Amino acid sequence: MAVTANPGPPEDAAGGEGADDERLPCGRLLSEVWEQWDTGGTDAHTAGCEYCAAALGDLELLGVAVQRARDTEGAEPESGAGAFTLVERVMDVVRLELRPGRTLPLGEPDEDAWIVEAAAARTFRAAAELVPGVQVGSCRIAPLDLEAPAAGTGTGTGTGTRTAPRGPVRVRIEASVALTWNLQEAADEIRQRIAAAADSALGMEVASIDVNITDVTDVTDGFNGATGGVR
Template sequence: MALNPTGPASARTPDPGGAPVQMLACGRDAALVWDHAEAGVLDEHERTCPHCRSTVSDRDSLGGLVGRMAAQPLRPPPNVLEQVMGAVVADLRPHDLLVLAPGASLSRPAAAAALRHIVDSMDGLRARSCRIEQERPAPDPAPDGTDATIALPLRVTVTVAARFGVDLASVTARVRQMMISAGERALGVPVARVDIHVVDVWDEREDR
């Protein structure tokens, strides 16, 4: 594509915008040199003159840069989607919190995800869902002298699928102990009750 009308440099005067064309020190029009370089028709002067060669070099470097940038797929920074979605979810559920202490709270979905992960890490088990409820505070805070800074206990309901052949009775005992331990150690909240529903069994051979 020609950048400027072709023709002898001497015939080229002001460009369509009215500004005079700034010639190279050797008297050539830089735009014309670009056109010649693009068309592969550089004359002897343009191939040897340092000013023209610099102009050709400029064109080559810009062409390379533009080509590389144009070839790059447009991508947002890697964590933009994650940031926005995390913020959207947080804004949609601003009150879905467990109370850890006065002025300290924990996202209920985050706590449930942590407990599900712990079940998933147990041999022969996969967590399907986990629901956490917290006892409501008394209307009159600590009327009986109990420590108001202690988190109120949780009730955890977890549904699991167990590997075929796993002793389901022992599964419930293991999950119950894990939930109680994880609640107190990882979340910092006592677990008062754990309901476990084994909703399915799976065969490891099916996974292969």
């Protein structure tokens, strides 16, 4: 089921062909670099390439992902299936959060302030998950004006990210909510949290926020979505 308050072009149109798979300046796909690291492999190109090295440098955030996965598990896994589940969760977070994406504008139109999509998406996911009973999945951010020319090629992280034109953006986010929530109210609350984070935490102009409720989960800890708190 889905709650979408701001209909717009399909998500594929927002990111274009291959939007989820960035190509580094060296020609390698970011997904290939991640997969190689994931399997423990290497080659002469990766070993000597500054762009691949910069992409792999983002793995410093892996410690945060590991801690989040352990918190979700509730305990340190010992071995076997538990450890495998932890690794799966960690890699899910890594792939979701560390893909840099395009470079997005911050501040006023005449300012030269930018942020990579992955960092903005992490901010919005964190804000949305402040809503009790909400777990966020995909978060995509794209220029509202898809026809506007790009400002160039981002070089801040060395990972070949595209730079969006300056101007407002559209946010598309997927989330699961607790069974006790009214879906429209949950979507509205998520939207308000993201809008507040965009304004106060980032200084990003967001023109529309599409919230897609992808799942409803059974919550047994006493959460009451109707009142936005706990009984």
